[in-house]
Amino acid sequence: xxxxxxxxxxxxxxxxxxxxxxxxxxxxxxxxxxxxxxxxxxxxxxxxxxxxxxxxxxxxxxxxxxxxxxxxxxxxxxxxxxxxxxxxxxxxxxxxxxxxxxxxxxxxxxxxxxxxxxxxxxxxxxxxxxxxxxxxxxxxxxxxxxxxxxxxxxxxxxxxxxxxxxxxxxxxxxxxxxxxxxxxxxxxxxxxxxxxxxxxxxxxxxxxxxxxxxxxxxxxxxxxxxxxxxxxxxxxxxxxxxxxxxxxxxxxxxxxxxxxxxxxxxxxxxxxxxxxxxxxxxxxxxxxxxxxxxxxxxxxxxxxxxxxxxxxxxxxxxxxxxxxxxxxxxxxxxxxxxxxxxxxxxxxxxxxxxxxxxxxxxxxxxxxxxxxxxxxxxxxxxxxxxxxxxxxxxxxxxxxxxxxxxxxxxxxxxxxxxxxxxxxxxxxxxxxxxxxxxxxxxxxxxxxxxxxxxxxxxxxxxxxxxxxxxxxxxxxxxxxxxxxxxxxxxxxxxxxxxxxxxxxxxxxxxxxxxxxxxxxxxxxxxxxxxxxxxxxxxxxxxxxxxxxxxxxxxxxxxxxxxxxxxxx
Ligand code: ARG
Numbered sequence: 001x002x003x004x005x006x007x008x009x010x011x012x013x014x015x016x017x018x019x020x021x022x023x024x025x026x027x028x029x030x031x032x033x034x035x036x037x038x039x040x041x042x043x044x045x046x047x048x049x050x051x052x053x054x055x056x057x058x059x060x061x062x063x064x065x066x067x068x069x070x071x072x073x074x075x076x077x078x079x080x081x082x083x084x085x086x087x088x089x090x091x092x093x094x095x096x097x098x099x100x101x102x103x104x105x106x107x108x109x110x111x112x113x114x115x116x117x118x119x120x121x122x123x124x125x126x127x128x129x130x131x132x133x134x135x136x137x138x139x140x141x142x143x144x145x146x147x148x149x150x151x152x153x154x155x156x157x158x159x160x161x162x163x164x165x166x167x168x169x170x171x172x173x174x175x176x177x178x179x180x181x182x183x184x185x186x187x188x189x190x191x192x193x194x195x196x197x198x199x200x201x202x203x204x205x206x207x208x209x210x211x212x213x214x215x216x217x218x219x220x221x222x223x224x225x226x227x228x229x230x231x232x233x234x235x236x237x238x239x240x241x242x243x244x245x246x247x248x249x250x251x252x253x254x255x256x257x258x259x260x261x262x263x264x265x266x267x268x269x270x271x272x273x274x275x276x277x278x279x280x281x282x283x284x285x286x287x288x289x290x291x292x293x294x295x296x297x298x299x300x301x302x303x304x305x306x307x308x309x310x311x312x313x314x315x316x317x318x319x320x321x322x323x324x325x326x327x328x329x330x331x332x333x334x335x336x337x338x339x340x341x342x343x344x345x346x347x348x349x350x351x352x353x354x355x356x357x358x359x360x361x362x363x364x365x366x367x368x369x370x371x372x373x374x375x376x377x378x379x380x381x382x383x384x385x386x387x388x389x390x391x392x393x394x395x396x397x398x399x400x401x402x403x404x405x406x407x408x409x410x411x412x413x414x415x416x417x418x419x420x421x422x423x424x425x426x427x428x429x430x431x432x433x434x435x436x437x438x439x440x441x442x443x444x445x446x447x448x449x450x451x452x453x454x455x456x457x458x459x460x461x462x463x464x465x466x467x468x469x470x471x472x473x474x475x476x477x478x479x480x481x482x483x484x485x486x487x488x489x490x491x492x493x494x495x496x497x498x499x500x501x502x503x504x505x506x507x508x509x510x511x512x513x514x515x516x517x518x519x520x521x522x523x524x525x526x527x528x529x530x531x532x533x534x535x536x537x538x539x540x541x542x543x544x545x546x547x548x549x550x551x552x553x554x555x556x557x558x559x560x561x562x563x564x565x566x567x568x
Contacts, residue, residue, distance in 0.1 A: 014294035014537045020551070021299045021544050023074050026559070028245075028540035033558035035246040035539075038264060039274035040257050042223050047206030048190035049126045050135035054454070054548055055274045057190055061242070061554040062228060062249065064193035065212040067101045067120060067172075068184045069241050072555045074543035079355065079458045081188040084241055085115065085212070089184055096179025096499055101187070103170045108233040109196070110211040117172040119194035121164045122154065124174075127191050128161065129153025132202050136191045137456050143176045143183075155202055179499045181506070185457035214244035214554075226251040243541065245557030258282070261534070265292065270539050270558070275550035277343060277531030286534070295535050298342055301549040302353045303454040303529040305338055305345060307395075307409060308435075308482040309522050313447040316393070320385035322521035325448070326365035327378035330412040334526050337408035338401065345527030347371065351464060351514050353528055355546055357503060358460045358510035364518045378416045390417020396435060396446035398427045405450050405526065420448065437477040438484065449482050452529065458547045460510035461497060468517050469494050483522035490516055 015025040045051045048064050061069070069084035071077060083089060085107060090099035107115040126133055127140050128151050144163040145151055151161050163175045174183070186192065199210050209217065214236075215228040228249040236244065251273060255263065261282035264272055278286060278296075286292045307325075315321045331347050338344030350362035368374045382388055397406035403424065410420045423444050425434035434440050435449045455463035466472055470486025473479060490513055497509045517523060533551065535542045538559045545552035 014291070014535070016294050018297050018299075019294075020074070020297045020533075020535060020542045023543065024555075025535065025542040026537075026540040028557055028559070029243060030540065030557055030559065031245050031247070033246050033560065034248040034250055035553070035556055035558065036268075036270045037249065037251040037273040037553060038255055038260055038269040039251065039253055039272070040255055040260055040276070041274055042253055043226060045135055045206045046209050046217065046220065046226075047133065048136075048193040048195070048209070049123065049133045050206060051190055052136055054550055058545070058548055058550055058553055059251075059273065060190040060193070061213065061552070062215045062244075063209070063211050063213045063217070064190060065107075065239065065241075066190070066192050067103075067187040069188050070545065070547040072241055072243065072541075072552060074546065076355070076546065078546040081184045082240060084188075084239070085120075085194070086187075090174075090187065092501070094175075096181060096501070097176045099174040099176065099183045099187075101172050103172075104238050105170070106235060106238055107212070108235070110216040110231040110233055112233050113196070114169075115194050115212055116169040116196075117166040118169065119196045120172050120192065121161070121166050122197045122200065123192055123195045124164055125151075125154040125161050126195060126200070127153075129155050129202075131156075133205075137189055139186050139189075139456070140191070143178065143180055143186075144174065145177070154197070154200070178495075181498055181501050182457065182459050182461050185459060185462065189457065214239070214242050215249060218248075223254055225253055242554050243557065244554070245540070249553075264534055264536070267536060270536050271542075271551060271553060271556065272534065273551075273553055275531065275533060278534055282534070283343065283532060286532070292534075295537055297533045297535065297544060298530055299533070299544040299549060300346065300353065300355075301454065301529045301531055302355060302458070303452050303549070304348070304351060304353065305405070305452040305526045305529055306351075307405075307524040307526065308449040308451055309524060310441060310447050310449070310483050311520075311522060312484055313393070313441065313445055315385065315387060315391050316447045318385045319521055320381040321387065321391065323365060324378045324381035324385065324387075324416065324418065325409075325413055326521055326524055327367065327374045327381060328413040328416045328418065329367055329409065329524060330373045331367050331371040331526070333372070333408045333412060334405060337404040338527050338529075341530070343530065343532055345529040348525045348528050351467075351517065351523065351525055352460065352510070353455075353463065355458065356460055356463060358507040358514065360511050360514065362514060362518060364515075365521070373412060373415065375416055378413075382416060382418075390419060392419045392421070393447040394423050394445050395420045395448040395450065396423050396425055396441070396444060397450040398425055398430045398434070400427070402450045409448070409450075431480075432477050435482060436474070436479045438473070438475055438479055441482065451482065453480060454549070460506065460513075461494070464510065464513060464517075465494055467523070468513070483520075485517065485520060485522050487516065487520065 067086040068081035218229040540557040
């Protein structure tokens with residue numbers, strides 16, 4: 001059974017190419033109708049503590065509220081959390097170690113029971129139960145744990161987590177073991193959404209979660225569909241973020257990517273929630289049709305595509321060997337391998353995504369006016385490394401787009417005698433056990449690794465610290481500091497930034513981190529990823545959320561309720 005297609009007649013040109021990047025398309029406060037979403041992948045989890053997919057975090061914005069939340073705002077303000085369940089931002093004390101929030105009055109779950117500060121404390125305790133609830137982000141653990149007596153989570157201990165206090169049912173106080181200036185961002189992650197202890201069924205909670213947001217689960221068939229209906233106890237007067245326009249949201253799950261694009265453009269679905277972007281066939285269809293093109297956005301995803309270079313794998317212990325690779329890279333060839341300027345991304349010689357305040361123009365290893373590589377400079381570095389004839393090394397990658405990038409780098413550096421062999425690792429476990437496991441890097445001697453990375457929260461710390469902080473090397477897998485950089489200068493600058501609340505001063509510190517990391521030449525930046533999204537013209541309030549890099553579906557509404565204009 002398929003839903004009838006929705007059409008606007010006549011087929012008018014839409015708001016324009018890229019119109020929903022940095023601005024709202026079809027602003028409206030009209031309520032009603034059913035928003036029909038579609039994905040190819042399944043939801044990772046409806047338990048707010050266990051999800052990590054960006055698009056599920058956007059879905060969570062409909063179901064769950066958090067102390068802080070990213071506002072409905074297409075501009076730079078969208079990057080700064082605003083009070084959601086809380087009355088105001090965290091009140092900071094004790095030199096950045098104490099964060100206090102007060103809940104707004106009158107907040108309720110969808111079963112009508114009140115939301116209390118104890119429920120937020122319980123949610124935070126659940127994050128510690130990684131044995132029962134794996135999958136979500138874990139930034140809270142090192143900040144709130146006592147290393148002398150690690151807290152095992154609420155299922156294995158009746159004792160409270162001593163660093164989180166609730167003096168009354170509206171107040172919650174976090175006592176961090178060190179300053180952390182981005183704490184409001186952690187309070188905007190789904191894992192900080194309240195879960196009352198009485199409703200907590202542990203690993204099964206995602207099957208029947210309570211809602212604090214404007215919608216609740218009406219019916220969920222994993223792998224097939226998820227239907228949302230209004231939460232009758234959500235009070236718009238308490239919610240500064242969510243317009244909650246549609247009466248219903250119906251997500252169809254598991255549609256094959258090309259089929260999905262065709263049915264989206266034909267109007268059977270309103271929006272692709274997953275935001276992987278249009279595939280090849282649809283890209284051609286859109287490019288050839290001015291009207292379809294005017295319904296298309298081409299935002300940056302805020303993912304950086306890069307090659308990691310490992311100093312612990314010979315001959316890359318010598319910085320000159322690493323720099324030789326930087327100079328020999330043919331950036332145009334690499335960008336083409338990634339998919340070109342529209343669906344690959346914008347070439348970059350620095351690390352920070354342009355949306356972040358610390359973004360700077362940095363090009364320490366210029367590859368010539370045509371960006372095809374500076375082969376003389378590369379040969380000079382090889383000579384300085386005592387390897388004038390080049391060397392042999394292995395580049396790790398995975399099937400698909402990553403493989404094409406590896407091949408382009410092989411071709412690039414062969415021009416100066418660097419002979420690379422490609423090693424393909426398993427796609428499904430690439431970031432956990434492949435590129436992300438220090439052991440795998442050593443076993444296969446992977447001097448080079450093709451990878452990408454997007455921040456879990458939109459700050460300089462959120463973006464760069466997991467990649468370059470020596471204390472964040474994860475020896476047992478899921479490691480993002482692949483080069484295992486552990487430079488005291490970098491580590492100290494990171495710590496300073498966590499004490500610093502002044503944004504200008506912080507940006508200054510992070511620019512110094514970035515310059516220092518680039519001096520080490522352990523990351524070869526390639527592109528800031530971009531993607532191509534299709535928005536149907538009858539959807540209102542469409543914009544790419546700057547904090548997530550995808551459409552903010554909770555903001556959307558519909559120009560009219562019924563398909564085919566029957567009620568227009
Ligand atoms: N940091 C992870 C990565 O780069 C996930 C990023 C996106 N997910 C998110 N919820 N922010 O693969």
